[in-house]
Amino acid sequence: MTDSKKSNNGPAFIEHNKKTYELPVYEPSIGPKVIDISKLYAQANVFTYDPGFTSTANCASSITYVDGDNGILLYRGYKIEDLVENADFLEVSYLLLNGKLPNNKEKKQFDASVTNHTMLHEQMSKFYTGFRRDAHPMAITCGVIGALSAFYHDSTDINDPLQRMIASRRLIAKMPTIAAMAYKYSTGQPFVYPRNDLDYASNFMHMCFSVPCEDYHVNELLSKAMHKIFILHADHEQNASTSTVRLAGSSGANPFACIAAGVACLWGPAHGGANEAALNMLEEIKTVDRIPEYVNKAKDPNDPFRLMGFGHRVYKSYDPRARIMQKTCHEVLDALKLKDEPLLQVAMELERIALEDQYFIDKKLYPNVDFYSGITLRALGFPKDMFTVLFAVARTVGWISQWNEMIEDPEQKIGRPRQLYTGDIDKEYVNIDNR
Numbered sequence: 001m002t003d004s005k006k007s008n009n010g011p012a013f014i015e016h017n018k019k020t021y022e023l024p025v026y027e028p029s030i031g032p033k034v035i036d037i038s039k040l041y042a043q044a045n046v047f048t049y050d051p052g053f054t055s056t057a058n059c060a061s062s063i064t065y066v067d068g069d070n071g072i073l074l075y076r077g078y079k080i081e082d083l084v085e086n087a088d089f090l091e092v093s094y095l096l097l098n099g100k101l102p103n104n105k106e107k108k109q110f111d112a113s114v115t116n117h118t119m120l121h122e123q124m125s126k127f128y129t130g131f132r133r134d135a136h137p138m139a140i141t142c143g144v145i146g147a148l149s150a151f152y153h154d155s156t157d158i159n160d161p162l163q164r165m166i167a168s169r170r171l172i173a174k175m176p177t178i179a180a181m182a183y184k185y186s187t188g189q190p191f192v193y194p195r196n197d198l199d200y201a202s203n204f205m206h207m208c209f210s211v212p213c214e215d216y217h218v219n220e221l222l223s224k225a226m227h228k229i230f231i232l233h234a235d236h237e238q239n240a241s242t243s244t245v246r247l248a249g250s251s252g253a254n255p256f257a258c259i260a261a262g263v264a265c266l267w268g269p270a271h272g273g274a275n276e277a278a279l280n281m282l283e284e285i286k287t288v289d290r291i292p293e294y295v296n297k298a299k300d301p302n303d304p305f306r307l308m309g310f311g312h313r314v315y316k317s318y319d320p321r322a323r324i325m326q327k328t329c330h331e332v333l334d335a336l337k338l339k340d341e342p343l344l345q346v347a348m349e350l351e352r353i354a355l356e357d358q359y360f361i362d363k364k365l366y367p368n369v370d371f372y373s374g375i376t377l378r379a380l381g382f383p384k385d386m387f388t389v390l391f392a393v394a395r396t397v398g399w400i401s402q403w404n405e406m407i408e409d410p411e412q413k414i415g416r417p418r419q420l421y422t423g424d425i426d427k428e429y430v431n432i433d434n435r
């Protein structure tokens with residue numbers, strides 16, 4: 001860490017075994033300062049202990065900033081609200097990747113570079129036929145992305161910036177095609193090729209919902225909603241799946257393998273799988289009068305049930321994405337004349353009751369980005385098991401931006417945490433016949 005980062009309030013000190021250790025403190029551009037403990041083990045022969053990394057910064061990053069107490073989300077310094085309102089998904093993707101908004105010429109070039117790489121190698125469609133038709137689309141997506149490295153050897157040298165840029169654009173371009181093919185495969189309908197005359201979101205919806213027997217016209221408002229949903233999910237600092245991508249990348253693994261690792265981690269119901277789980281929960285609750293029963297279950301320490309789409313490791317206030325997601329949900333349901341959707345009523349009443357309940361107030365539990373996304377995606381025509389796939393499509397640009405930043409960071413080395421060992425020691429080996 002360069003000296004310019006050092007805090008002018010001076011170092012921190014740790015007292016241990018009657019010795020004092022001085023630890024440098026670094027200034028962020030915004031948010032908490034960090035104490036550099038990287039030399040602590042060498043100096044004091046002790047590890048720090050932080051399961052789940054609740055108080056640990058694993059890198060310096062200039063991509064995304066999350067202020068959990070004030071519900072603020074910035075992509076490269078721009079407010080998420082401004083980006084969702086004014087930009088399309090590829091403009092935000094350019095921003096996340098390059099650190100600045102594109103001018104008209106740069107945007108045109110970037111759009112063209114993504115659009116012209118949306119097709120998959122024809123051999124890759126054979127992977128799909130190896131899966132059962134009822135395979136979860138996340139299982140298919142995870143497998144097919146990992147297989148990309150078998151087709152694109154010319155963009156796997158992570159030390160070549162040109163190859164990193166080619167791999168990044170290939171991943172952004174091909175994710176919608178891979179996802180749409182996973183959906184089509186589950187329906188038994190033929191794959192639909194990408195179209196170069198459609199924008200990113202419209203192309204994705206066309207690949208998912210068009211059939212060879214008739215023309216398909218993307219509804220302008222719905223594709224705008226799709227862009228907003230992709231933007232909301234594009235990046236989110238050092239969340240579990242992004243940290244997975246960084247850790248995989250720290251070993252020098254190729255970008256396709258790293259993104260496949262990120263998809264696998266995102267699938268968990270505590271993370272990106274929460275949008276599917278949240279809709280399952282709303283469908284199980286079914287009616288407003290059953291909400292108190294489920295709120296009580298969520299509060300019962302002996303019941304593992306949690307309100308899916310509620311709570312967050314960082315947001316201890318309203319997730320700004322949830323507010324925008326709720327608004328987009330209303331826009332989509334209104335456009336589709338579904339505004340009496342019963343699950344929306346259940347979701348809004350559940351939110352109202354939970355936000356007034358002392359348990360949720362004390363634990364600072366608010367709706368997160370996954371709470372309203374499920375209702376919106378179902379209204380757009382996606383089945384539940386595609387929700388996390390859509391999250392992965394959007395998050396690919398965040399993962400690959402963070403991966404590039406890590407590769408270019410001179411401080412980064414292979415990630416290798418230590419442990420607090422609590423197992424046996426000095427055990428005598430006993431022959432199997434005497435056990």
Ligand code: SDX
Nearest residue numbers: 236239270271272274298306307308309310311312313363
């Ligand atoms: C995402 O990290 C990111 O940025 C992720 C993400 C991104 O964009 O990448 O924002 C996307 O993953 C959003 C989160 C989606 N997950 C869910 O909606 C699943 C439900 N939420 C919970 O599982 C939970 O809130 C987590 C996993 C999201 C956060 O858990 P933490 O930070 O580890 O907090 P915790 O589990 O320690 O909970 C603190 C307390 C606990 O009670 P006590 O042990 O203190 O008594 O709050 C309780 C929890 O039991 N609690 C909940 C709850 N979430 C936490 N109780 C009821 N319902 C919930 N949803």
